[in-house]
Amino acid sequence: MPSQQPSPVRPAGAAVKPGYIRTFFRSSSALNLMYVPALFLFGIFIVYPLIKGVQISFTEWDGYSQHHTWVGLKKYTQMFHDKKIGTTVRNTLIYGIGSTLFQNLLGLAYALFLDRKIKGKGLMRTIVYLPVIISPLIMGYIFYFFFQYDGGALNDIWTLLQLEPIDWLANGRRAVWIITLVNTYQYMGVAMIIYLGGLQSVPKEYYEAAQIDGARWWAQFRNVTWPLLAPAITVNIVLNIIGGLKLFDVIVAMTNGGPGYASQSLSTMMYNLYFARQDAGYAAALGNLMFAIICVISLSMLFLLRRKEVRI
Amino acid sequence: MIGKIGGRMAMLLVLAVHLVPFYMLINLSFKPSEDNSSKWQPARSLYTDNFVNAWNNAHIGRALYTNIVVTFCSIALVVLIGALAAYPLDRHRTRWNQFIYGLCVSCLIVPALTILVPLYKFIVDIGGINHYWATILIQVTFSLPLSIFLLTGFMGTVPKELDEAGYIDGCNRFAIFFRIILPLLKPIVATIVIVIGVQIWNDYQFSVFFLQKPGVQTIPVALSMFISQFHSNVNWVAAGCLMGMLPLTVLYLFLQKYFIKGMADGAVKG
Known part of the structure; x- marks a missing residue:
């Protein structure tokens, strides 16, 4: 069959092509091919959804049908009139800022306590750090046993102290703080380890010099330790704030956003809107709001804290 | 005293x-x-009956298998794709490549949940719901920024003279990467495996959406289904939770030095 015969031009082309390919692969720009897989993944799973998310937030859509109606900014105006949004944003900020505060205070206290020659130091580090590797969802269930009304471990103590048992998670405000504390318990080990690393990187001569100058413990801490811990503080604050603002698993396990919507965060509310109420447009708008909040807070934190760091 | x-x-x-x-x-x-x-x-x-009941009703055995498959494949891809990308970003620093690097690292702050709606729709469109590959690719994508960041930083400490020596001996640039550079990355790869491995193993926020069907659920998702069904039976729930957290806990207790160091390194440099 003539069509399968090699055309007379081919051999010449085949002779040129490998040479061309070889020069390309010899050039250093060929290396850029190596990040193509990564860029491809970012493109389809991050950039495309980000753009698509803005588009969806301008539509009325139930989440699965082919039917989209363009509604413009309606979902965003709806957001400003939604009474739940105020509570939800406030809860999200409590989860973010509250956990950051507790984790850093406790983490620093533990690190200062462990930064000495004492027995059992390793054991304590192991145990305080253990929750970090456990699924936050399981952690939430474990603490549910603790705070539940009927036969909850905390209420057993309450009865022992002759107090009325309390339904701890039935009050939204209290539930928010309890969830914040559970998150703190779980991740304070990370803060502790980072602060321990920071403390150990402070040169011992600085303390000796401070002692010769007559500085007491507090003066040493204030003037030597604190400024040199700045990089560790930056890392911890940014890490904890992002973690806290995204909190999802623990809330699902402990209250599922309840009672009502009182302990909801932006992430659980988005989940409910999309899968339970089938208002995908609204859920997407909420996602964009959350994206904006997290970006603004974490970038400004990073910017503010970086300027304050002292370099050794 | x-x-x-x-x-x-x-x-x-x-x-x-x-x-x-x-x-x-x-x-x-x-x-x-x-x-x-x-x-x-x-x-x-x-x-011990609680354990038997929880194991059977939560299908922990099957979930364990899913967890191992998803975590193992994701980690292998994250390390491979991350190392591939890090090599030109460190060794070939043109202005364009620095821009690309900035782009990769800025993906670090994109919180995955905020783009859930469009991402879920996209996965439905390409038919990836309840398939391992979709979850694996998503886990890989969201772990890559940290992996690229750590690997590029570490590659900066690998002397360039090694590349030159390989080049003189007749390796092409790709062979230099696979034969010389890749084996030297072991310490940072260990860090990445620990940090990202723990994250993916415990992941709930992606798995609950993309692996919903019984039979392809990961441990956290299987447990959450089990618990919503049997929440009144606290003892079963406790046994299920204990079995769910056991694999990583045992690993942690034996290798805690590496876990603590790896996670701290990953966080500080990230």
Whole structure:
């Protein structure tokens, strides 16, 4: 069959092509091919959804049908009139800022306590750090046993102290703080380890010099330790704030956003809107709001804290 | 002397507080369901039926298999794709490549949940719901920024003379990467495996959306289904939770030095 015969031009082309390919692969720009897989993944799973998310937030859509109606900014105006949004944003900020505060205070206290020659130091580090590797969802269930009304471990103590048992998670405000504390318990080990690393990187001569100058413990801490811990503080604050603002698993396990919507965060509310109420447009708008909040807070934190760091 | 004893007492107290949740979990999982005594009261005997029931009803065996497949494949891809990308970003620093690097690292702050709606729709469109590959690719994508960041930083410490030596010996640039550079990345790869491995193993926020069907659920998702069904039976729930957290906990207790160091390195440099 003539069509399968090699055309007379081919051999010449085949002779040129490998040479061309070889020069390309010899050039250093060929290396850029190596990040193509990564860029491809970012493109389809991050950039495309980000753009698509803005588009969806301008539509009325139930989440699965082919039917989209363009509604413009309606979902965003709806957001400003939604009474739940105020509570939800406030809860999200409590989860973010509250956990950051507790984790850093406790983490620093533990690190200062462990930064000495004492027995059992390793054991304590192991145990305080253990929750970090456990699924936050399981952690939430474990603490549910603790705070539940009927036969909850905390209420057993309450009865022992002759107090009325309390339904701890039935009050939204209290539930928010309890969830914040559970998150703190779980991740304070990370803060502790980072602060321990920071403390150990402070040169011992600085303390000796401070002692010769007559500085007491507090003066040493204030003037030597604190400024040199700045990089560790930056890392911890940014890490904890992002973690806290995204909190999802623990809330699902402990209250599922309840009672009502009182302990909801932006992430659980988005989940409910999309899968339970089938208002995908609204859920997407909420996602964009959350994206904006997290970006603004974490970038400004990073910017503010970086300027304050002292370099050794 | 008093300070020393005080310190010891303080430590014991703190340890006790930190161990309470674990005590309760283990204690509950060994009590029969009919035992209505306080959660603080130690179990009278070791009652193991809870484990059998939880294992069968939560399908933990199957979930364990899913977890291993998803975590293992994701980590392998994250390391491979991350190392591939890091090589030109460190060794070939043109202005364009620095821009690309900036782009990769800025993906670090994109919180995955905020783009859930469009991402879920996209996965539905390409038919990836309830398939391992979709979840794996998503886990890989969201772990890549950290992996690229750590690998590029580490590659900067690998001397360029090694590349030149390889080049003189006739390796092309890709062979240099695979034969010389890649084997030298072991320390940072260990860090990445630990940090990202723990994250993916425990992941709930992606798995609950993309692996919903019974049979392809990961441990956290399978447990959450089991618990919503049997939440009144605290002892079963406790046994399920205990089994769910056991694999990583055991690994952690044996390799804790690496875990703590790896996770701290990953966080500080990230």
